[in-house]
Amino acid sequence: MSGNDLIIYEEETNRMNDMLSKMLKGCEAKCALLVDKDGHLITRQGFTHSLDTTALAALLAGSFASTREIAKLVGEPEFSVLFHQGKKDHIHMSIVGERSILVVIFDDRTTIGMVRLYAKETAIELSNVFKEISEKSGSDKPELSDEFADAASDKLDDIFQD
Numbered sequence: 001m002s003g004n005d006l007i008i009y010e011e012e013t014n015r016m017n018d019m020l021s022k023m024l025k026g027c028e029a030k031c032a033l034l035v036d037k038d039g040h041l042i043t044r045q046g047f048t049h050s051l052d053t054t055a056l057a058a059l060l061a062g063s064f065a066s067t068r069e070i071a072k073l074v075g076e077p078e079f080s081v082l083f084h085q086g087k088k089d090h091i092h093m094s095i096v097g098e099r100s101i102l103v104v105i106f107d108d109r110t111t112i113g114m115v116r117l118y119a120k121e122t123a124i125e126l127s128n129v130f131k132e133i134s135e136k137s138g139s140d141k142p143e144l145s146d147e148f149a150d151a152a153s154d155k156l157d158d159i160f161q162d
Contacts (some may be wrong), residue, residue, distance in 0.1 A: 006099075013043055020045035027118040029106035031090070034126065035061055036100050046105075060093060060103055077130050083112060094119050097127040155157050 008016075020032040031046030033053060039061035041053050064082065071079045084091040092115045101124050103117050131154050156158045 006137055012133055015129055017041050017045055023118045023122040027114040028110040029104045031105050033103040037061055064101055094123050095128045104114050121135045
């Protein structure tokens with residue numbers, strides 16, 4: 001596990017799911033995915049039964065990564081929002097904090113403006129949850145590391161003292 005990894009517990013996942021559900025109801029979208037920038041699905045809400053959400057998460061993260069490189073070529077650090085328009089369904093993607101992407105899939109029952117409004121509010125709320133998780137895991141790490149180091153040192157002492 002790298003230093004940037006977060007452990008998300010059920011309580012935080014439930015909070016995120018509640019936020020996504022509220023957003024979906026507000027903007028009348030079909031479904032929402034929360035994906036990390038490495039392409040791993042964090043959570044999902046809405047009508048996702050017909051989607052391969054694992055593959056979709058990886059492809060959406062790849063799309064965001066390639067667009068980040070395009071942004072750099074035109075002098076932008078990153079494009080924070082992407083929109084793909086299809087014949088029936090559309091995809092709105094926005095950055096959540098530094099490490100996640102909020103994906104909203106919607107159809108013509110709503111507008112891009114409504115989706116953008118609710119997605120922006122939800123992204124702020126989700127960012128706050130990620131900050132809390134990061135702070136909590138940051139305060140837990142030294143204790144866990146010290147315990148492990150002490151236990152490992154004791155075991156090594158036992159082995160080599162014989």
